[in-house]
Amino acid sequence: MARLSLDNPRDVRLLDKGLSVGEALAAFSATYERAGAIASFLGKTRDDGGTQALELTHYEPLTLPGMERLADEARARFALDGVLVWHRVGVMTPPQPIVLVAAAAPHRRAAFDAVDFLMDHLKSASWLWKREKRGGEWRWIEPRADDHDALARWKAD
Amino acid sequence: MARLSLDNPRDVRLLDKGLSVGEALAAFSATYERAGAIASFLGKTRDDGGTQALELTHYEPLTLPGMERLADEARARFALDGVLVWHRVGVMTPPQPIVLVAAAAPHRRAAFDAVDFLMDHLKSASWLWKREKRGGEWRWIEPRADDHDALARWKAD
Amino acid sequence: MIRLVYLGKLADLAMNDTAEVAGPLDWNSLLAAVPEAVAAQLGEERVHIAVNGAVLTDRCSLTAQDGDEIALLPPVSGG
């Protein structure tokens, strides 16, 4: 397949179309081919039977710059070779990818922790607003208490 | 690309050739398309300048059955939709993939924890023997103390 | 004019994504300028305010002139 070109050491994108996880992670692995450890997380709209659609809104002047700062924070905090942070915006229907995060590092622990850190912050500390359509009704989603607890873990140290 | 077919709910393989992480994870994501969360880890021979080659030996009657039991243990322990556990054997040169693990789950934490659990056990509790060639000399690798500590985490609870 | 941008559920409450209001605006005149349902939400600490893409640390210190863009940012949820 045609090689996707990624920004090194961070590739941060807001996508208004679907994303190919296979293509993205193949390119990521090739970009950091000397890294010993690559961890990734893919979040999809959960097809639990009830969710008909999902919409993610962003605010141009804040959302992407905020995600770029977050990626840099992860790089400063963990010993990484590079990161990928992609987030869908717009309307999507299950089962579609919403978010893809990957971290390349010399060691496994740093790669894992960086992906964990990035996901916690994308979930409840990035300039994104999510609403869900169920039973024909749109409803805005707010982070749950345990999302805030997850975020607080990173502030303790 | 041609669709790779995976065993559901667990796909456990010993591979004597290279693996395509992009193809594998695209197939994994498609197999568990209704899962909200997919975490993965890819371990590669680290090209730190010194490692010329790596060899992984297995023992047919134990290694694959042990990995299959490990995958089932992860499925019993975490709320998963499915897992993938692939490990290379034979001689490989940097930078080549050695191990690929993925977990699909309704929720992120379970997917993360399962990948972490599987990697800790593959590293120091699976029937695999690793040796490294540096400066023309082969040397057998034994798990480090912190690999054993990592494993002990899962026994505490 | 000052451009107001309503994000998330505030757009539903305002029944619009954006609005134009005459400048200048401070915090109190912003509360008076937005629909009542939005003003009620702004009473909550969790709504942030950005002026021209910069989030205010103390939103009560808001000052905006004609040509500025004020974004009203309710609690976020991504991922």
Next chain:
Amino acid sequence: MIRLVYLGKLADLAMNDTAEVAGPLDWNSLLAAVPEAVAAQLGEERVHIAVNGAVLTDRCSLTAQDGDEIALLPPVSGG
């Protein structure tokens, strides 16, 4: 004959991956049957023994007959 399979560094010490020895074998006769360098390693608790693919909980209880396969398993390392 009993087939011995040396894994990992034991294959280096035995200078062979496998060997054939006459049965029956118990733990003491296994120690006598393998090269000295391997016997020294078997003294360590961390070497496991499998007979026909089943790992022994108590390796001293080893009994094997002609036709069996004994695997000598030093500390593992994967991933």
